[in-house]
Amino acid sequence: MSQAQMPMQATNAPRSFSDTETPMVELRGVSRRFAKKLDIAAKLARRLGASVREEIVHAVDRVDLRVRKGEVVGLVGESGCGKSTLGRIVAGILPQSEGEVFWNGENVAAMQGEAAKIGKLRRQMIFQDPYASLNPRMRVADIVGEAPLVHGLTTRGKFDGYVDEQMRRAGLDPAFKRRYPHQFSGGQRQRIGIARALAVAPEFIVCDEAVAALDVSIQAQILNLFMQLRKDLDLTYLFISHDLGVVEHLSDRVVIMYLGRVVEEAPTERVFAAANHPYTQSLLNSVPRIGNRKRAFTTVKGEIPSPLNPPPGCHFHPRCPHAFERCRVEVPVLREIAPGQRSACHLNDAA
């Protein structure tokens, strides 16, 4: 990978980006519905005679999203709000039900042949559970090297050297390449996932809860590796996480979702200093801090809605301390309320 062509000064410091440049990834009005929400539990139940209706989940509901080259965008939100679904759409491994996805300004749906294949290869995803996403019967060398071989990034002859380089870059000893995934620790398995993603020379990486299962010292190793690779390879990240401390530490910008919709987005400092949306505010108020000892945790006020049956109007209204009549009937639109900060809340109209 040539680093010479990137004049940008490489640094870990938070970056800001102009709104005028063509984003690397752009989503316009993207929705994803799942016609049936029949998981293993439901299928079993149905097979055993329970009346299981197939229902429609609006996992992602008309989302606009832009990620610029070199940026790290954090994506946070409640469990089940659609983060992974959005991440998969962005990574090109799940088709959207509606809306358009652009890659470097080109509509992905219109891309054909080689261009489509390469465009997809350039966007990679790293999953939460490194064990479930690695084939237990494959040796690490093949897990890492198979896709590059198929896509002609390396040859049979150069295979070993190529794999060694990928492993070394992810902080793994190439001496272990004949081993199987179960012979590695959780942190090392996560590095295998990283080596596999990087081996196809991606430009854009979706990290889906990539460090959630690791202890904080191994988490620190992996996050530092991500940031080092960002510098070395000029990577762009969409970073999905529940951990607001992690998101604050490494994102330039944060996008907050609630029940399938983006409710707020802003530069990181702005989100943590001056959150606008009531859901973002309640998130930040609930963040446990290591300095707070034996504190009284607060209970959620109001109803916690289900994604199967989202409330009308603003999805957050059953829990929102500021909800008023309009919130129950009208969906608030995501609007710019300060430079770079957008929020979807009717309160911003009242002012």
Add this chain to the structure above:
Amino acid sequence: MAEPSPHSAPPTLEVRNLQTHFFTRAGVVRAVDDVSFTIGRGKVLGLVGESGSGKTVTGFSIMGLVDPPGRIVGGSILFQGRDLAKLSEEEMRHLRGNRIAMIFQDPMMTLNPVLRIDTQMIETVQAHEKVSEEEARGRARDALGMVGIPSPDERLKSYPHQFSGGMRQRVAIAIALLHRPDLIVADEPTTALDVTIQGQILAEVQKLCATTGTAMLWITHDLSVVAGLADDIAVMYAGRVVEFGDVGEVLDAPLHPYTHGLIGSVPSRNKRGEPLRQIPGMTPSLLKLPEGCSFRARCPRAQEDCLVMPALHDWLPGRLARCHHPHLDEVATA
């Protein structure tokens, strides 16, 4: 370990020198090799440590859920003074779900996919107590309300698949709370939930411990949850407890170099945009632990005498560490 005063009742749980090993084809995995801690009535112990250090296996050992090739090979697990490691499977089953409950990371380990929530909860109540169905239903409804499930009456008629992952976890937690057990072992139960829902559950857990005297073993990677929830903290490394003490004292001035490194890695303790502090080196293999202190190869304070395995020693009142050269200097200044 500090001796309990002769007047006090025994602690709810006292684990002493627990050893649980897995006899695999590749060799003996010493997953838990010397674990000791105590949890008093109504107290929460946060169990943290390296990934793969034996936290889950410790929890499973307490619950009597270790399957072959794993086996408890040493030590004792005193629950209200009775050694759980010596109970028959039948006696253990009676305690489980009644006096002792576990909350798993995956709620489907608790929930039966083919049964309605009310059926499951009422059965659970009636399995251990003679109460009318009406009363059992009332208890189930209250438990769902406690974990923030809206309209619990309606929800009781649902099947597990009709809940989102986060809601299922809350139902599993509600089931653990049903009998107001004396001890709950919780293994990363809120890791998959957002912080507002997590806060809701932690608030209920706090209330439960305070009002019913339930003791709690809370296994997690999240030091900030431990900071807010726990009374004491135990830190594990490579199958052993390496530090134990009051949560505030340990987090403010850890004695063991591993704890020190762990706390230093928390993002909020680091400057934004700069690399996070990390502990150098890799976790040793449990199949082939190095001689002496298992943290030696990664420890900035290691000296010659660390070739001898240190014991868990009380360096200060109520503060234990398994280390020859603990950070005592910082305690004085903290």
